[in-house]
Amino acid sequence: MAASCVGFVLIGALQALYGPAIPGLRQEFGLSPSAAGLGLSAHFVGGVAGVLLFDRLYGRIGNRRILGMSYVLMAVGAAGFALAPDWPLVLAAALLAGLGFGGIDYGLNQLFAVGFGHRSTAMLNILNAHFGIGAILGPALIGAVGADRYPTIFLAFALANLPLLLCLKGVRDQAPPPPTAAEEVSTAALRRSLASILTVFVALYVLHVGIEAGVGGWEPTHLETVGYGAGIAATATSVYWLMMTVGRFLVAPIALRFSAQTIITVSCAGMTACLLLAAVPTLAPYAYAGVGLFIAPIFPTGLPWLNRAAPRARRAGALVIAASMAGGVAAGPALGKVIEWSDVQAVPLLLAAVSATCLAATRWLTRATSSRPHERKGPTAAP
Template identity: 30%
Template sequence: MVVRCAVLFGLLGLFQATLGPLIPLLRDREHLDAATAGLIVTAFFGGCLVSTAVGGALNDRWARGPLYITSAVLVLCGLGLLAAPFAWPVPLLAVAIAGLGFGGLVLIVNTVMAARGLTYVALVNGTYGLGAAAGPALISVTHGGFLFAVVAVGLLAVLPLRMAVPAVSARERLRVSPVLVLFCALFFCYAGIETGLSSWEATQLRAHGYAPDTASALTSLFWLGLATGRLLVPLVTRNWTGFRILVTALLACAAGLTLIAVEVSAPVGFFLLGMFAGPIFPTTLAWIAATLPHPRRVNAVALTVAMLGNATVPAVIGYGMQATSDLALPAFVAVFVLGCLGFVVTLRGATQRVESKE
């Protein structure tokens, strides 16, 4: 099942990574402004938000079967609509439908893998990054349609028949604690880093003077770096605490933002930013699993907030860049890096107090 989940996440990563490079392609094809074309990211993660929230609220009987099946069907339907040559706003509807299924699959797979430890959750999220690295390069060649059809066929081939989601007693209720709120805030800010960079990387590179197809293809570098960081973290940081991993990664991200502000170093800078940001998501999931009970429901709440960030932050950054400059991306992302650092430091003290009480 682990191998199937890893390949499944690779294909999901490939699909998500096409959204950023798809923005300039839609702008040219449909004659849209940047902020309007960028709504495909908001629509996609809006769908993810809804399905993640619903998935966390379901009881175990519904979470283990219907949620998984419905999520898979919705992703396939969304991909089918995107593969057809429909004009705007059908692509917006298609990504929203795909997002409804995407969120459910991400919740289920991450919950199953996080229960097994950092190595497994880093592995599946690392293959997510590998798939995402291929997405921008492929969409710059295919311009969408054929690629989305291939991804749909691939998903049909690798979807596991069932998922052994950790059970939650019907009498247990999720308690909203300060620690959970802090984890949610951390995930929201992390969305500003990963989704903010991946959504607007192609636009930033075009503003630096790179050709549209080149800028779309170079977006692969961020996702390749993300995969590298996630696959290396269990090996390089074997004896590190989650706190140390997160602080080191975030400080490195802050330094990496200076590289993408310069034309000549921007492509390398996006690769390094991906590598530095890579460990943040799986490390936080593993930290949650080790700290708080009821993994599916806790993950659902935290991931719902992350999806809220994914849905809103790219739009905010897009309108901000439109009001200032297409080269202002590093400044906007820096705000979320600093936010993550603040929440990680606060979480260390909060989790230590919880452990001491136990």
């Protein structure tokens, strides 16, 4: 468990390292800003491919091998990113690192979602909170040593992956046990609506990750547009990411007492309210911090809910995780295009509309998955 949390610190750091390394990449390879940004895009493409590839291998070659291969791929990719002599090889290395990233992201999320019973939601929030720790530490390391020394950080990152290979003995190789008879009946009753349920889950994940990336990418620009200085805007954005990490730690004990449906409904409602408040300039920095707090539990809390709603649809977890990565990739260009048609000051209102859609999707999923036809009703029901 401890090694898995360290693994999530590392994948959080890796994803966050590409942006601060852009100045060094541009200087070394003579790149334009958009060309240098392709490193992160290659990483995300590899991440989606890694999720889908390792989902195909899940339960076939053993969970230990899947995670071990993922750590090795991420280490080799990070080392290649640091040492590659030309830009095409750098992109290939980022793709390789992303492949390992996707395998770790999917593999550990899936194992935690099925491995802790009623505590899975709490444990997934703790696991994903460590991703946020890595996302905070990565840019701090680049800032400390300088963007021109990014190869040193990537090499250190590659080496940090290797000791985790020694900590995989605690991972069981076999696939999770099949659903119980009660779950079988429930799944059969929901089979006709299963496609709709999966579609709405995917939409929820794409949209909420789009909000997450949209706030992270556009909050500084919005705050500067409404009159805040660049330093305050940057600090407020850091606080947003910090609150996302804090929120996942805070919700872990709450998840032991309240259902996933309740937690995500409250999260979407709070996120929508905070985004509406962010349209008020004097409240904007604090409202964005609230967005980070409320959006934090949605990703990890939704996975156990999905597993319970569709216990036979094992590939559903891979689908929503891959969709969330696609949402992060698409959020920037899509939001930028909409802003071209409107104005930067409309950013929080645009995101609030997306958040309201997440709330509507959550309410629909709550109704669609609440049916339990296998439970007997009336005076003969078990107490």
